[in-house]
Amino acid sequence: MQSVLSGIRIVEQGTFITGPCAGMMLADLGADVIKIESPTGDPYRSYQGGQFSPHFQAYNRNKRSLVLDLHQTSDRDSFDALIGKADVYIQNFRPGTAERLGAGVQRLHELNPRLVYCSISGFGSSGPYKDRPSYDSVAQALSGFLSVVVDRDRPRFLGPALADAITGIYAAFGVLGALLERSRTGRGRHVEISMLEAMAHFAIEPFAAFFALNEVPTSSDRPRLAQAYILRTKGEELIAIHLSSIEKFWQGLVTALDSERLSNDERFRTRQGRIDHYEALGAELDALFSRHPLQHWAEALERNDVPFAPINRIDQVVEDPQVRHLGLIVPVASANGGKHAVRPAVQFDGVKWQEVRSAPLLNEHGAAIRKALAASEGWPDAAEVSALA
Structure with a gap:
């Protein structure tokens, strides 16, 4: 500790x-x-x-x-x-x-x-x-x-x-x-x-937006502006993508999807267009992502440097390769209940917690x-x- x-x-x-x-x-x-x-x-x-x-x-x-x-x-x-x-x-x-x-x-x-x-x-x-x-x-x-x-x-x-x-x-x-x-x-x-x-x-960011723009934020503002989507893949598994404001992410997504129709759609040629037609783009992406299972899209998106993540269940997080690499799950010493826990997130000089006390x-x-x-x-x-x- x-x-x-x-x-x-x-x-x-x-x-x-x-x-x-x-x-x-x-x-x-x-x-x-x-x-x-x-x-x-x-x-x-x-x-x-x-x-x-x-x-x-x-x-x-x-x-x-x-x-x-x-x-x-x-x-x-x-x-x-x-x-x-x-x-x-x-x-x-x-x-x-x-x-x-x-x-x-x-x-x-x-x-x-x-x-x-x-x-x-x-x-x-x-x-x-x-x-x-x-x-x-x-x-x-x-x-x-x-x-x-x-x-x-x-x-x-x-x-x-x-x-x-x-x-x-x-x-x-x-x-x-x-x-x-x-x-x-x-x-x-x-x-x-x-x-x-x-x-x-x-929730400081929505308050800042309200004071600056005099508009009441809604739940759709952040994902729409960030161009973030939750999409259903073949087999009903979910995946999240985040295109943000960097154009290369959109280009990477288009390449990963291999969809000529999407790349030629005038509504989505600019970031502002994609924001303005957020729901329409979401419907198009849902249809495209439903063609293949999650693993296919994970490989394609990673290959094209698109920010993404599967929406993991807790049991899947425990087995995730990056989580295991980070040693995020540690034993509980003298466990009175569960034998494992998520360790504290902060590290000092690269030293991580190896266990926590029950x-x-x-x-x-x-x-x-x-x-x-x-x-x-x-x-x-x-x-x-x-x-x-």
């Missing part, structure tokens, strides 16, 4: 995705993350029954688990001891909840002025929506993101929990900035991020952490916890 954040100590009190994702991003870089859970655990543990769902595993690797009931004096004392030595605290409670638990920013900064306190919410800590419950689909909708990715004639949500994960990534980004500043000032910050703000920023069982490290806290005034680091376990 990479260790660029080695020595950074994080207390994460997150549930579901946004907070845990932020903690995982930092843990993946070598930070020591202790996940504080209630006696019943992060609800995402039992998302599909049991106490260790795949959903929980996805966002909680490389962490330690400690159960604390902050309504109990002894557990509050343990929490305070950790906060006093921590560099970062992360929570994604509804506004006001942390204060009721004694984990509000003012109290924790009194305990530790160097603490970078990160609070994640649905809509922000103030305003008319602050008390509303927010989930991934709500944030995607309110932020405008869905309007520029969904077909209005057949609207459907995208599969992955994009708003949740993206908010967690933005939170980790903010934490890293605050840690860098602290190295100069010696003081912590209160980092705030909401799902609404994260998703609006993630998400912890509920309170898996609780007894050892408590022993370490009782035996020392310092942070219960992983080596100390192992020795006391």
